[in-house]
Amino acid sequence: MTQACGLDFGTSNSTLGQVDGAGVPRLLALEGGSQTIPSVLFFGFEDDSLHFGRGAVGEYVTGADGRLMRSLKSVLGTALFADSTRVKARRLGFGEIIGLFVGEVKRRAEAQLGAELTSVVMGRPVHFVDDDTEADRQAQDQLEAAVRGQGFSEVAFQFEPIAAALDFERQVSRETLALIVDLGGGTSDFSLVRVSPDRAGAADRTDDILATAGVHIGGTDFDRLLAMSRVMPELGLGSRTRDGKRHLPVAPYYDLSTWHRINRLYDAKALRDLRSTMREAVESERVETMVMLVEDRLGHRLIGAVEAAKIALSDHEQTDFTFPVRERSIATLMTTRHLGEALADSVSRLEQTIGEVLKRAGVGAEAVDSLILTGGSTLVPAVSGRLRALFPGAELVRTDVLGSVGLGLALEARRIFGPQG
Incomplete structure (x- = not known):
C-alpha cells in the first residue's frame, strides 16, 4: 500500500x-516523541556515521569530530548551490545533502x-529568492x-x-479575511486569504487568495544580525588596523555569523588571511x-x-551571553532593545512587504479580521510588537508555530492525491 503526505x-x-x-x-513523530526534527545533519569523521536532527546537534555539541550542515534550504536558488562541501575524502553537492535529509x-x-x-506536497516559500524569477x-x-531522488514519484x-x-x-465558523504571517528560518511570507468553512476542501481556491508577497528574511538572518551587532565586536569587528588607515575586513565576521557560510572559514586560505x-x-x-x-x-x-x-529574549528583557x-x-549583555535595534531594518522590510500585500489586494489594514502567526520568528518581540501595532483591530491567532504548515500540507495532499490514512 502506498500513501501520500505533506512535507x-x-x-x-x-x-x-x-x-x-x-x-x-x-503530524508524525519524526524524532523520539517529537513531531519536529531540526533540519540538521552531522557527518561523523571518526566512524563515518551520519546523524540527523537533535541527534546531529548532540554529536556536534559533545565535540565529536565531523561536519555539521544546517540551514540547507537557504542555499536553494543561490550560487552556493553549485558548490560542494568536503566530507573527509568525499565531496557532496548541496542537492545530495538535502536529499539525504529528506530521505x-x-x-x-x-x-x-x-x-x-x-506522493508528497512540499511546502515552499512565496519567494525562495527575492526579485529573481529565474x-x-x-x-x-x-x-x-x-525529493524525487528519494522515491517520491508524485x-x-x-x-x-x-x-x-x-x-x-x-x-x-464564518468567512474571515485573514493575513497569514509565516516567519520561518529563512524566509518571511505574507498572504491575504479569505477563509471560510464553506470553501474548505474546494479544489480551486484561487479566488480566495487575494494577494501574496514574501521576502528572504527569517530567523537565521535575525541570528546573524544579533551576532554582528553584539558578538562580533568582541572579536574585533569595527576596529582598525595598527596604522589607523582602515577598518578590519567585514567579510570573515559576516561568514562567522551566517550558518551556511561558516564552513568557508575553515578553509586553509581563509584561516591564513584571518x-x-x-x-x-x-x-x-x-x-x-x-x-x-x-x-x-x-x-x-x-x-x-x-x-x-x-x-531567551522572547521571554526576558535581557540575557547575559x-x-x-x-x-x-x-x-x-543582550537586551530586547539591542535585539530590536539590530533587527530594525529587517522589521521595516517586513512591514513594507505587508504593505505590498494590502496594496495588491486593494484593502486597508482595518479590513483584516484575523492575523494568523506561524513560524518561530513571530515570537521575537520586535516583530510581534510591530504586527500588533499595524493591525490593532485584528484578532491575533497563534497557530502551532512549528506544525501548522505541515498540517495544511497534509490536507492539500489529501485533496490532490486522495485519502491517505
Whole structure:
C-alpha cells in the first residue's frame, strides 16, 4: 500500500503530516516523541556515521569530530548551490545533502506508517529568492529533484502561508479575511486569504487568495544580525588596523555569523588571511580569540548560542551571553532593545512587504479580521510588537508555530492525491 503526505522542509525544522481515516490531519513523530526534527545533519569523521536532527546537534555539541550542515534550504536558488562541501575524502553537492535529509524523514515516516510514501506536497516559500524569477524557479526545481531522488514519484508544491491558512480554516465558523504571517528560518511570507468553512476542501481556491508577497528574511538572518551587532565586536569587528588607515575586513565576521557560510572559514586560505588580519589589528587579542574559535571549529556552536539568546529574549528583557573559547570567554549583555535595534531594518522590510500585500489586494489594514502567526520568528518581540501595532483591530491567532504548515500540507495532499490514512 502506498500513501501520500505533506512535507514541510524548513530552514530550521521539518515536519511531515498525513490525514487520518476521519479526515483529521496529524503530524508524525519524526524524532523520539517529537513531531519536529531540526533540519540538521552531522557527518561523523571518526566512524563515518551520519546523524540527523537533535541527534546531529548532540554529536556536534559533545565535540565529536565531523561536519555539521544546517540551514540547507537557504542555499536553494543561490550560487552556493553549485558548490560542494568536503566530507573527509568525499565531496557532496548541496542537492545530495538535502536529499539525504529528506530521505531520512521519509524512512522514519514509512517505518511508523508501515507503508511506502510515494506522493508528497512540499511546502515552499512565496519567494525562495527575492526579485529573481529565474532563480526562484531553479530553487523549486532543485528541491523537487532532491525529493524525487528519494522515491517520491508524485511531487506537488503549495505556498507555506497558504498551507497555514488551510490548517487555520478548520477552526473558523464564518468567512474571515485573514493575513497569514509565516516567519520561518529563512524566509518571511505574507498572504491575504479569505477563509471560510464553506470553501474548505474546494479544489480551486484561487479566488480566495487575494494577494501574496514574501521576502528572504527569517530567523537565521535575525541570528546573524544579533551576532554582528553584539558578538562580533568582541572579536574585533569595527576596529582598525595598527596604522589607523582602515577598518578590519567585514567579510570573515559576516561568514562567522551566517550558518551556511561558516564552513568557508575553515578553509586553509581563509584561516591564513584571518591570522594576517590579527597581526595587523590594533585589538589583536580580540582577533586572536576569533582565530582560536575558527581553529577549533566552534563557529556553528557560537551561532547556536546566539540563537538561544535570541529565543531567551522572547521571554526576558535581557540575557547575559557567555561563550568559552579555550581559556578565554566572549561575554556581552543582550537586551530586547539591542535585539530590536539590530533587527530594525529587517522589521521595516517586513512591514513594507505587508504593505505590498494590502496594496495588491486593494484593502486597508482595518479590513483584516484575523492575523494568523506561524513560524518561530513571530515570537521575537520586535516583530510581534510591530504586527500588533499595524493591525490593532485584528484578532491575533497563534497557530502551532512549528506544525501548522505541515498540517495544511497534509490536507492539500489529501485533496490532490486522495485519502491517505
